[in-house]
Amino acid sequence: MDFRFSEQEEKLRLQVRQFCEEEPPESFPCEIEDEGYGFGGWSRAFTTRLGQKGWLSISWPQEYGGMGRTVMERFVVAEELAYHRAPQYGHLFGDAVAAGLLTHGTEAQKKDFLPKLARAEILFSTGLSEPGAGSDLLNTATRAIKSGDDYILNGQKIWPTGAHLAEWSLILARTDPEAPKSRGLSTFLVDVRSPGVTVNPIIDMAGAESFTEIFLEDVRVPRENLLGQENRGLPLVFECLEGDRFWGRCLRHAGSRKDLEELVEYTTQTRYNGRSLLDDQVLRDQLAEIAIELEVSRMINYKAAWLMNQGASLSWESSVVKTFADELGQRIAAIGLQVLGPEIQLQDDPKWAALRKRFTFLYNFNRGLSLAGGTSEIQRNTIAMRGLGLPRS
Amino acid sequence: MDFSYSEEQEMLRKIARDFLATECPRDTIRQMIREQTGHDPKLWQKMAELGWMGLVIPEEFGGTGGSFLDAAALIEETGRASLPGPFFTTLVGTLALMNMGSQPQKQELLPQVAEGSMVLTLAISEPGVGYELDAIRSQATVKNGGYVIKGTKLFVDNADVADMMICLAGIRSGTGKRQVTPFLVDMRSPGVVCTPLQSLGGEKQFQVTLKNVKVPHGRMLAEGMETEREVRRLIKWAATLKCAEMVGGAQQVMDMTTDYVKERVQFDHPIGSLQALQHHCANMLIDLEGMKYITYLAAWRINEGIPYSKEAAMAKSWNSDAYKRICDLAHQCHGAIGFCEDHDLPLYSKRVMPSAFAFGDAPTQRQFVARAIGL
Ligand SMILES: Cc1cc2nc3c(=O)[nH]c(=O)nc-3n(C[C@H](O)[C@H](O)[C@H](O)COP(=O)(O)OP(=O)(O)OC[C@H]3O[C@@H](n4cnc5c(N)ncnc54)[C@H](O)[C@@H]3O)c2cc1C
Numbered sequence: 001m002d003f004r005f006s007e008q009e010e011k012l013r014l015q016v017r018q019f020c021e022e023e024p025p026e027s028f029p030c031e032i033e034d035e036g037y038g039f040g041g042w043s044r045a046f047t048t049r050l051g052q053k054g055w056l057s058i059s060w061p062q063e064y065g066g067m068g069r070t071v072m073e074r075f076v077v078a079e080e081l082a083y084h085r086a087p088q089y090g091h092l093f094g095d096a097v098a099a100g101l102l103t104h105g106t107e108a109q110k111k112d113f114l115p116k117l118a119r120a121e122i123l124f125s126t127g128l129s130e131p132g133a134g135s136d137l138l139n140t141a142t143r144a145i146k147s148g149d150d151y152i153l154n155g156q157k158i159w160p161t162g163a164h165l166a167e168w169s170l171i172l173a174r175t176d177p178e179a180p181k182s183r184g185l186s187t188f189l190v191d192v193r194s195p196g197v198t199v200n201p202i203i204d205m206a207g208a209e210s211f212t213e214i215f216l217e218d219v220r221v222p223r224e225n226l227l228g229q230e231n232r233g234l235p236l237v238f239e240c241l242e243g244d245r246f247w248g249r250c251l252r253h254a255g256s257r258k259d260l261e262e263l264v265e266y267t268t269q270t271r272y273n274g275r276s277l278l279d280d281q282v283l284r285d286q287l288a289e290i291a292i293e294l295e296v297s298r299m300i301n302y303k304a305a306w307l308m309n310q311g312a313s314l315s316w317e318s319s320v321v322k323t324f325a326d327e328l329g330q331r332i333a334a335i336g337l338q339v340l341g342p343e344i345q346l347q348d349d350p351k352w353a354a355l356r357k358r359f360t361f362l363y364n365f366n367r368g369l370s371l372a373g374g375t376s377e378i379q380r381n382t383i384a385m386r387g388l389g390l391p392r393s
Numbered sequence: 394m395d396f397s398y399s400e401e402q403e404m405l406r407k408i409a410r411d412f413l414a415t416e417c418p419r420d421t422i423r424q425m426i427r428e429q430t431g432h433d434p435k436l437w438q439k440m441a442e443l444g445w446m447g448l449v450i451p452e453e454f455g456g457t458g459g460s461f462l463d464a465a466a467l468i469e470e471t472g473r474a475s476l477p478g479p480f481f482t483t484l485v486g487t488l489a490l491m492n493m494g495s496q497p498q499k500q501e502l503l504p505q506v507a508e509g510s511m512v513l514t515l516a517i518s519e520p521g522v523g524y525e526l527d528a529i530r531s532q533a534t535v536k537n538g539g540y541v542i543k544g545t546k547l548f549v550d551n552a553d554v555a556d557m558m559i560c561l562a563g564i565r566s567g568t569g570k571r572q573v574t575p576f577l578v579d580m581r582s583p584g585v586v587c588t589p590l591q592s593l594g595g596e597k598q599f600q601v602t603l604k605n606v607k608v609p610h611g612r613m614l615a616e617g618m619e620t621e622r623e624v625r626r627l628i629k630w631a632a633t634l635k636c637a638e639m640v641g642g643a644q645q646v647m648d649m650t651t652d653y654v655k656e657r658v659q660f661d662h663p664i665g666s667l668q669a670l671q672h673h674c675a676n677m678l679i680d681l682e683g684m685k686y687i688t689y690l691a692a693w694r695i696n697e698g699i700p701y702s703k704e705a706a707m708a709k710s711w712n713s714d715a716y717k718r719i720c721d722l723a724h725q726c727h728g729a730i731g732f733c734e735d736h737d738l739p740l741y742s743k744r745v746m747p748s749a750f751a752f753g754d755a756p757t758q759r760q761f762v763a764r765a766i767g768l
Contacts, residue, residue, distance in 0.1 A: 001462060001693045002395040072394060264767045284768050288759035291766045292687075292707040299686030306394045320679050377672070384671035387678050388651045391666040 016080040025086035047090035057118035065115035082251035096243035104228035123166035144173035206364035252325035253298035316387030319379035413474035441509025454503035472641030479551035486513025493615040514555035516546035531562035552599035594743035632752035680715040710758035713749035
């Protein structure tokens, strides 16, 4: 047993820290000022800068624009960026698509897309959910019909994050309506600037334009943009989603550590009803509990990263990561609100305005995280069936 | 980063698991608990032959010089088997001797522990006092070159079969400062009176009254050390080992529950196919995963000699609460069968609270954590 990072990993961590100090992430313009995931908003400028550093593609093979380094090194970069609240949203979905490209892409696709993704010349969204296919992706109704060298796509996607900010989307569509539901789906790399594609942002309950709806009307997608085999799209999507489940959630402990530090600072400096918050035993207990759960979350995340670093692919483990992180995020937000009290609504105190705004946002936004990327109920189904071998319901 | 036990530790675990399954099956355990002492000297001797008592004792004192992580690995297995008896306290007592004993004390006692002829127990708490050293009232005074101890100790495990008790009592130094100090008290000393307590989970705990018990010179531990710091350290180590014991127990409860819901049929299907129960089981696994890694983190830090107080407190808090949640859900999944005295589940679930209380309960640990994060 050894819970140290290697010398090389620590060196990299220092480089990232130094980068964040020299080029503060908050100095980059953000298209979505979303702080909800615990790893910052969506910023093309910052994502591009990460691309220049080579950190977007750190663990990909060098031949496709990567740095050929380890999964653990990728994790260290992401963890350090999360602590500094760097906007990492812009490349999260590209990461998922890159994972699909690396394992299922044709040589031409890899050579074409990966270097561009590595440099953030293009950004991706993932267009999976539909009005009739949320948890039940098998029910996907968007159709793709072969026509000469192309496919013609028709249908509607709903909830893709950032599709209004990205050039491309990974679209799941039905290619064989006769086959059993799971055997007739395929994935396409779709340029959302193509004729027939309409993307409308949707305002979420935290007030951000984070997700969207996509309408596809006779959209022509060239055959070479079919990712993986025809009618084998579903396993591919699940593989990509693993990226979202793990990489989207494994940063909770790092991002929220800073939140906790700020709440502690607030507690030590604030009096309410004539006494210091420090003397409130209930708040002390709740904040200590959060510190403990963040440490538990950190270890659960490290365990999964360690497994992947050895080349194992995750199954139920990423569901544990995700469920724990998402529900912890909601607890932190609720306790943060409790600590900040009714005065959270006063936004004019320059000292605490940012913290108050942040927790107001988190309290709302964190509700979405136990839904996005597969609901907590679906994760628990996975844990029960794959982690414990329980029979299908 | 490495989350795995070493090959040797895995071997130790496997041998322990197999041994306990054959030598100490749960029917035997229930028998041991019903009987007076909860301790089987024959089993104890076999455990000594396997090298368990000497696991962490250096070779020069008759042991095999294992590490703290080795101890944690073994305790995880005794926890999984719900092994009753004084093994846990003997191991913690051994660590106390190793950390706080003088050379002559180690030379005299450690070889006896290693060969299985010396059973140790711990006497820390008192009526109205948990683990807060300042509140301990038992008092030692210097007399005729030795000591005399007066006081009442609570929740002393297996006091009736222990040979030696590590007992905390205050003593005034030459400057008049009172310091809580561990003494090695021979259980056969006149004035030591053990009264069995009604325990929560079938463990054999005692109130031990010390009526002016004479303790000879040379039986004070931590001489010349920062005594209270050493004692606090020991309590953290013990808490971490208790966490490992809970991890083993929780793993067993998880396995039992998983097996049961796969087998039990209602409405023509295994109840494990029902989502309500699947989610109970998933929640148990999430909690169990957390228990494991936070415990390993604390144990590893102790092992490596890097600061561990905060992590040990975090582990003890989390495990105390998570183990309780796991057992609650396990009972719900088992239905009435798990509610029977003779079922295996209560062997674990009845011990959750004693384990949670041992070496500081969750709220107490969180008070420590609160200070550690700057509150
Ligand atoms: C912030 C946010 C970002 C998102 N980003 C994207 C994105 O980038 N791309 C994309 O394609 N989608 C995205 N989504 C959509 C997301 O994947 C879906 O919301 C999610 O899969 C659930 O689908 P649904 O909302 O239709 O809920 P439903 O599937 O209708 O679920 C409603 C309730 O029923 C429960 N339920 C459903 N089926 C089961 C079952 N089998 N067992 C137990 N309970 C069940 C659910 O757990 C939930 O509690 C995003 C959603 C949010 C909130």
